[in-house]
Amino acid sequence: MTACTVCHSDLYENELGHQACRPCTERADRNLAALAGPDGLYAKLSDSLHPGAGMAGPAVSGSRTAPLPVRLDPLSLAARGGVVTILQTWLVDWHEQLGYRHPRWEGDLQQQCDQVVGRLRVLLPWAAEAHGAFDEFAGEVSKIRFQCETATGSEKPPRRVPVTCICGHVLKITIDTAGVRCPACEAQYGHSEALQLPLAERRAA
Incomplete structure (x- = not known):
């Protein structure tokens, strides 16, 4: 493995032979960490269950139909089968690949969330090196964080910065850009390479 x-x-x-580079491994770790704990995104889901919760303003309905007593997006993420179950499925897979015994779940879903996140973070270096589906795991954890941020109103759009491709075409990237392909010349940039491209304004100046 060279990329x-x-x-x-x-x-x-x-890093040769690994599934993921250090920046991508650290990004996956940050996404996991953002979910757990009393102030984490998973805990905030319960505060966003009622219509209007986690939103910028009061709930407004354009119809005469009574609103649902809870918001379905945060409910589906917080309930069994949502965030915690998805992460537990990954941990079971990792334990099986390592030959470890089946992990045990204790407490309520918040406690289980904290437990599974903690264990995944411990095993993350191994997974980034040896797990063949680490790219799928990293993508799913990133998606879960985005969904939780959206459901709780915590989402803050990353600032997009214009940079210049070697061909002169302007590309828009963010600090979390995993990679970008130039539509003009088809040049492919990884995360670190994209962040090293010159700012478009400076190039133009």
Whole structure:
């Protein structure tokens, strides 16, 4: 393996043979960490269940139909089968690949969320090195974080920065850009390569 399976940038010499580069591994770790704890995104889902909760203004209905007593998006994420179950499925898979015994779940869903996130973060370096579906895992954890941020009103759009491709075409990237392809010349940039491109304003100046 010579390229990261997540952002497709070249791996450094000490990462050769790994599934993911260090920046992508650290990004997955941050996404996991954002979910757990009393102030984490999973805990905030319960505060966003009622119509109008987590939104910028009061709930407004354009019809005469009585609103649902709870908002379905945060409910589906917070309930069994949502965030916690998805993460537990990944942990079971990792334990099976490592030959470990089946993980045990204790407490309510919040406690289970904290437990599974903690265990996944411990095993993350191994998964980034050896798990063949690490790119799928990283993508799913990123999606879960985005869904939780959207459901709780915590989403903050990342600032898009214009940079210049080697062909002169302007590309828009963010600090979390996994990779980008130039539509003009088809050049492919990984995460670190994209962040090293010159700012379009400076190039034009």
